[in-house]
Amino acid sequence: MAHCSRITALFAALFLAGCASQPHPLEQPRTQPLSDGLRVDVAVLETTDLHSNILSYDYYKQKADPTLGFERTVTLIRKAREQFTNSLLFDAGDTIQGSVLADYQAQVRKVDCGEELAIYKAMDAVGYDGGTIGNHEFNYGLPFLSQVTGTPMNVDGAGTQRCAGPHYPLVLANVYSARDSKPIVQPWTIVTRNMAAFTPDGSKLSVPLKIAIIGFTPPPIMQWDKQNLEGKVTVSGVVEAAQKYMPEIQAQHPDLVVAILHGGMNTAPYTSDMENGGWHLAGVPGIDVLLMGHEHTDFPGPRFEHMPDVDDEHGFVRGVPAVMGGFFGKDLGVIRLALVRQQGHWTIDKSKTFSQVWPICPPMLIAGKPTVSPTNCVPADPQIKLVVGKVQQAAIDYVNTPIGQSAVRMSSYFADEGDMSALAPVNAAQIDYVRRELAATHPELANTPVLAAAAAFRNGFGGADDYTDVLPGPLTLRNAADLYFYPNTLSAVKIDGAELKAWLEKSAERFNRIDPNAEGEQQLINTKYPGFNFDQMQGGIRYVIDVSKPAGQRIEKLSYQGKLVQPSQTFVVATNNYRASGGGHFPGLDGSNIVLASPDGTREILAQWLQAHPTLSADDLPRASWHFARLKTRGTVVFTSAGDKQAVAETDGLHTLRQVRDNGDGTAVYAIDLSK
Known part of the structure; x- marks a missing residue:
């Protein structure tokens, strides 16, 4: 509850800060030598783990689902751009797989070389500055990935023809071709954007900001997609890849280095095959901003509250501003990055920098508990449905066979x-x-x-x-x-x-x-085990x-x-x-x-x-092949599932369950009697 209040306060602060600092549009940007004391505020926006959930739709229940979907994330993106004069938008991977629509375009009515994938069409409609490749991008094989990303790859089965891909650069530093040991996707690139800056006396001018982006995917892809990758590519750890390419990046003298990691955080001793290496990556000298994903959760957020060297209130990992923006288009990651010019370089003013995750469905207090309600979600951006509506309907028609x-x-x-x-x-x-x-x-x-x-x-x-x-x-x-x-x-x-x-x-x-001897409720399910x-x-x-x-x-x-x-x-x-x-x-x-x-x-x-x-x-x-050993307990053993489903359990032979309370969000707490 306290954490929810803190989130709400930060959200309000971010909104007010953006509105308060929004100047009049530049009519004739001026260029002049950059002097110390110059300030630039940039909203670094992040999507991650979209899993091709473009529209707010549940393919399995055949109905609208306003609690997810990129079309609603776009509404938040546009609001952020209205609030902040300067913004950058990146995607942290797991983008092209994960929905019926994605499978339809990859496995049923495959897109041809000249056709852009629906999720990329939708993302291009709002405009991205860069992105990386997640582990699920490899699920359909390297030839498909090469085609739909518009990236010729020197690997078995992938053609050399450049096909239609997203209109923003993709970077991936830790996956290499087994043929020549070179990255299958460019490891890093630099994008330059003009930004509105302010002098100490309040004057406004336009300045170029040189942003280097470098991307990483989880090394265990070699296990997860062995049949697609074995003998074709090799993988390195994320820290090793960052250290390998950082000298090249620094030689280009970027103003800002943004690491885009499809991975979360693990503070265990580092290994080169670590799935969630974000905490260790943040310690690589030269990385200024860290964007994360893969774990299908939020940072800042309570899951990371007690990690060492992690500021869960303001969104810093080992002193580096960081964010992880949820999954399925449910959220937008936002870093309010305050830059100040000092001794001829841009530096981050950490006292005025913080991160936040904006939900498409802000929680409401119901019975004193923050609850996500489908009635409290931002509207969908109408442009996105226009972009993908035809292929969406084709996918729906197919799965209704x-x-x-x-x-x-x-x-x-x-x-x-x-x-x-x-x-x-x-x-x-x-x-x-x-x-x-x-x-x-x-x-x-x-x-x-x-x-x-x-x-x-x-x-x-x-x-x-x-x-x-x-x-x-x-x-x-x-x-x-x-x-x-x-x-x-x-x-x-x-x-x-x-x-x-x-x-x-x-x-x-x-x-x-x-x-068995504990009094009070005990949770049956270990939610840390997926x-x-x-x-x-x-x-x-x-x-x-x-x-x-x-x-x-x-x-x-x-x-x-x-x-x-x-x-x-x-x-x-x-x-x-x-x-x-x-x-x-x-x-x-x-x-x-x-x-x-x-x-x-x-x-x-x-x-x-x-x-x-x-x-x-x-x-x-x-x-059914198993059951729980009989166990008489003093207290109640409980778990959470969808509400009002006790009759389903009864029909399926589970007579030891009973619903004990409604959570107000469509879920309920059930008790299970292990003694029977």
Whole structure:
């Protein structure tokens, strides 16, 4: 609550500062030698993790969703430009993937060389000064990335033709071609912009500001997109890349160096494969401003409140002004950068510099609690829909292609608590596919037990509507996309019983350790462990999770076909390419034990399986494979999900849940009785 008040105060201060300092437009800019004492205020604006959510629309529920969408971020961008005479706009990556529209343009009706990608068209409509490449940019492969970014790459499969790309420069310093060891995208560039400046006596003049931008992506892309990148590119750590190119940048004598990192912050000792290296990158001499992303959160924000050398109130990381502007177009990152001319150079006046994240839906106080309401969101900028409206409708028409009927409801509202209805069709499709492929490609494994692992990707992280919910009735491709959110390909790994247990133990870190003797409420879910890493397995397997035990010791009664699993027993597990290649740092999964790397997408495999079961019933789906160990607790064990869904839990056989309070934002707190 105190933090919310602080945010509100800063937002107001930023607004007033911008309005108060806004001068009359320059009619005839003057040029003159730059003297000490000259001041320039610049609003550095950032979007990140847009994931091609261009319009405020939920493709899975087929309705408008005003709580997300770049078209509303544009409204904030235009307001910032009205408030501040000087501004720069950058994007921190994960831009071209993540929505039905993105998949449509990449995998269904692929854009041709002369056609600009819809998200880039929308971004060009508002005008960007630069951006970088996120990890999800690599999901569709290097040839596609090369084409749609307008960047010829000297890598296998990528052409040398320069195709239509965004009208702003992209930079990426830490990914290199395996052919020549040169960056696949220019590592850095310089943009020069004229800025309104003020002398100590209040006179106004126009001055050029020379801004260097350098970009970075998470080094673990080599694991996450191994099938797309192995043998084609190499990756370095973000700090090493910054140190490599900083001398070149400084030789150009820029006035400002902006590091655009698709990554967040981790204060653990630095390693070259660190996923979120922002804290360490801020310590590289010469970096003046740090823009971050990837973690789908806000900085400044409470998640970073207690990090060393991090000013969570004003937005500094190790003395460097920094911002991380949310995800899905829900926010705009803003740094109010105060520059002053001293001894012939521009320096940052840190006493007048601060960062803020502007939400498209500012929280309202409901029952004393800050709550995001769809009724309190800024309007969409009408220009963006005009730019992408036709391809948007084409994508919607495509995903409404019928593929069958279902007699069962498949939802993820209580996937963390044991409702596997939304995971069962995914696992069934994976098992069926792998069994057929193994018989043809690995006949020596044809009789090996095949299991499948799936996670609930839509588990409420993005709010009350961020759940899979496929109702009984007609099924379309949209439902398949809802059931399997990411454009992963299918992989299968060969493991033994000990590795199987270790896999499940890692997954069970999704839960906090519950103390049976503690009074008061205890939270069941460990929100620091992402839901997309909570793999749940099916295929004749059964197991129990004891949340009273420490992590690593929770899996009990692990059996296959009614018999306890032996440590040396052999299994093949169907999963996705991300997990099989090491994504999530699961023990024993590093890509070395992959026995099947399918070119087919898991979503497409699922859609084909659903088409092969045109009247889907409960008999077609594997039963739930796990439950919690019985545990009597003094206090109440609670978790959060979408509100008023207790009937869904009852229908799916979870009779130990009850809603205890409404949060006022579409979510509710539920209690779970672990003693039954």
